[in-house]
Amino acid sequence: MQAMIEMTKLTKAYKQERGVFGMKLQIRPGEIVGIVGQNGAGKTTTMRMLMGFIKPTSGHSEISGLDTWQSAAKTKALIGYVPGEIAFPDTKSGATFLKMQLELLRRSQDVYVNELIQRFKIDLTADIKRMSKGMKQKTALVCAFMTQAPLLLLDEPTTGLDPVMRETFIDLLLQVKTKGTTVFLSSHMFNELERTCDRILFLKNGQVIDQLDQKKVTALHQYQRVMIQGTDEQDYNRLMQTNFELVDSEPERYTVTLLVNEKQTAPLLDLLQTIELQNISFSIQNLDNYFEKELATH
Amino acid sequence: MSFPLLKQTFKANFAVWSLVTLVMNAILAQLILMKQTATMVGPMYYGMLASTIIALFVVICGDKVLVGQVDQGSMAYILTAPIKRTTVALTQMGYLIGSLIVTFGLMVGTSLLANNIADAGFKSQVLIDLNLGAFMVALAFAGIVFAASGIFNLSKFALGTGGLLVILFILLAIIGSFADYGVKALDTVQDLTIVSLFDYKNIMIEGSQWLPKLAVLGGIAVATFGVGTAFFAKKDLPL
Ligand SMILES: Nc1ncnc2c1ncn2[C@@H]1O[C@H](COP(=O)(O)OP(=O)(O)OP(=O)(O)O)[C@@H](O)[C@H]1O
Ligand SMILES: [Mg+2]
Numbered sequence: 001m002q003a004m005i006e007m008t009k010l011t012k013a014y015k016q017e018r019g020v021f022g023m024k025l026q027i028r029p030g031e032i033v034g035i036v037g038q039n040g041a042g043k044t045t046t047m048r049m050l051m052g053f054i055k056p057t058s059g060h061s062e063i064s065g066l067d068t069w070q071s072a073a074k075t076k077a078l079i080g081y082v083p084g085e086i087a088f089p090d091t092k093s094g095a096t097f098l099k100m101q102l103e104l105l106r107r108s109q110d111v112y113v114n115e116l117i118q119r120f121k122i123d124l125t126a127d128i129k130r131m132s133k134g135m136k137q138k139t140a141l142v143c144a145f146m147t148q149a150p151l152l153l154l155d156e157p158t159t160g161l162d163p164v165m166r167e168t169f170i171d172l173l174l175q176v177k178t179k180g181t182t183v184f185l186s187s188h189m190f191n192e193l194e195r196t197c198d199r200i201l202f203l204k205n206g207q208v209i210d211q212l213d214q215k216k217v218t219a220l221h222q223y224q225r226v227m228i229q230g231t232d233e234q235d236y237n238r239l240m241q242t243n244f245e246l247v248d249s250e251p252e253r254y255t256v257t258l259l260v261n262e263k264q265t266a267p268l269l270d271l272l273q274t275i276e277l278q279n280i281s282f283s284i285q286n287l288d289n290y291f292e293k294e295l296a297t298h
Numbered sequence: 299m300s301f302p303l304l305k306q307t308f309k310a311n312f313a314v315w316s317l318v319t320l321v322m323n324a325i326l327a328q329l330i331l332m333k334q335t336a337t338m339v340g341p342m343y344y345g346m347l348a349s350t351i352i353a354l355f356v357v358i359c360g361d362k363v364l365v366g367q368v369d370q371g372s373m374a375y376i377l378t379a380p381i382k383r384t385t386v387a388l389t390q391m392g393y394l395i396g397s398l399i400v401t402f403g404l405m406v407g408t409s410l411l412a413n414n415i416a417d418a419g420f421k422s423q424v425l426i427d428l429n430l431g432a433f434m435v436a437l438a439f440a441g442i443v444f445a446a447s448g449i450f451n452l453s454k455f456a457l458g459t460g461g462l463l464v465i466l467f468i469l470l471a472i473i474g475s476f477a478d479y480g481v482k483a484l485d486t487v488q489d490l491t492i493v494s495l496f497d498y499k500n501i502m503i504e505g506s507q508w509l510p511k512l513a514v515l516g517g518i519a520v521a522t523f524g525v526g527t528a529f530f531a532k533k534d535l536p537l
Contacts, residue, residue, distance in 0.1 A: 048536070051377075053536075053537045054534040055534060072382075074380065076378060079378065081374070081378045087372050088372055089310070089367065089370075089372035103306075104303065104375070104379040105379050106302070144378075
């Protein structure tokens with residue numbers, strides 16, 4: 001089957017070694033793939049290359065077999081896009097903007113568009129220049145989803161959304177997934193990617209340095225983060241010398257945080273018996289924790 | 299050309315365009331209608347005012363049609379539609395040229411009508427040619443601003459080059475016009491501005507030198523509109 005997105009050694013080199021370097025990626029139709037990375041990692045640059053807004057320095061990318069730079073006008077017919085920075089044209093209200101956009105897309109305001117407006121609780125009468133960050137973001141999301149395009153490119157789609165709207169967004173993502181829509185989205189929030197993505201790429205300094213699939217995510221969840229507080233220096237030293245993976249330590253409070261997997265409960269209990277326990281707490285290892293580690297080690 | 303985009307651009311620029319067009323027609327009619335001022339139609343209106351007022355529209359809207367929207371980020375929405383960048387540039391260019399045609403077309407009507415009412419004594423052909431000349435200056439200005447608008451991604455750079463150049467040409471034309479009032483040293487200044495390629499004096503004496511000069515303005519317009527379109531189609535857009 002033809003890949004929806006195919007990147008081959010995709011590179012955009014800006015000055016001072018910034019940009020995106022040698023990105024290789026294949027996304028199948030119907031897949032939801034997330035890309036995470038710190039500020040400046042290259043997420044937006046990747047999206048812009050896929051949109052044909054910027055020309056790769058070397059390598060290339062294709063959408064449904066069409067070169068994203070050469071055939072940008074054709075590939076656009078396949079894409080719904082949410083830009084990383086939302087700025088609307090000078091019009092009166094959300095309603096006039098959506099109408100303009102539908103005209104450009106040569107579509108009419110059908111049932112689906114109205115459904116989207118309702119789901120995101122968009123106030124169409126609001127002055128477009130006075131819209132709050134979240135309102136703008138929601139309007140931009142409606143613009144992308146209303147294309148009903150087979151591919152959605154969403155650059156940090158949830159910035160500015162309140163928790164309820166974030167849920168609405170996730171629901172919508174899962175809904176379009178059932179229709180076979182391919183989604184490539186970027187985010188700083190690992191946890192929302194975890195619920196929707198088939199795969200999550202970790203981008204650092206313009207390079208994909210790690211890739212998590214569902215299997216790896218499940219494996220991650222088998223770990224617990226255990227925070228143990230001892231009473232004195234002796235306890236602390238003992239805690240520091242275990243075979244468990246150390247995630248965090250606070251010598252002043254004689255506290256360490258260890259990574260413990262399901263099968264290691266016995267050794268953990270043994271350890272706890274050797275110290276005078278002040279406090280202990282468990283939390284599930286999630287992607288945020290995982291990438292925290294990743295960020296520290298690379 | 300994309301019709302929906304043309305419609306959007308028309309709406310977005312309507313206020314500036316209509317105001318400029320109204321002011322230009324009103325002043326022109328006024329000058330022709332009042333007997334004492336009819337002599338100033340040439341040197342003051344076509345020599346100075348016409349290019350200055352239309353420059354307002356050209357600089358503001360020429361900036362807004364491309365670079366303004368790239369800088370602001372709203373161009374992203376236009377370009378998410380399956381539309382070629384060349385088509386976007388050509389549509390915006392079509393808007394600018396079309397608006398100028400309507401503005402100066404209206405001015406032809408206004409001047410002929412006022413001339414008729416006031417019996418100001420202008421030959422119809424002279425009035426038509428004067429408006430054609432002023433239109434060609436406006437077209438060349440529009441091309442220059444459009445080129446800057448297509449080349450740059452930041453409004454301030456486009457205004458600082460294209461916009462500034464247009465203002466400079468107008469200033470030089472105004473300074474140069476004092477040559478007509480006896481300051482001979484300023485003659486050379488007139489060679490520094492494209493505004494003087496619109497030879498209104500020659501048109502008014504029904505000479506034959508003005509037409510080739512207007513062709514030069516046409517050439518500038520073709521080149522600059524071409525440059526703007528070519529750059530806009532190829533450059534990186536931060537959207
Ligand atoms: N036009 C440009 N010229 C020079 N450098 C650029 C340009 N665009 C982006 N960069 C640099 O490329 C790097 C990647 O930027 P990019 O916008 O892709 O990051 P990002 O992952 O989207 O970050 P954020 O999370 O802040 O949105 C940054 O270091 C940025 O400064
Ligand atoms: Mg970004």
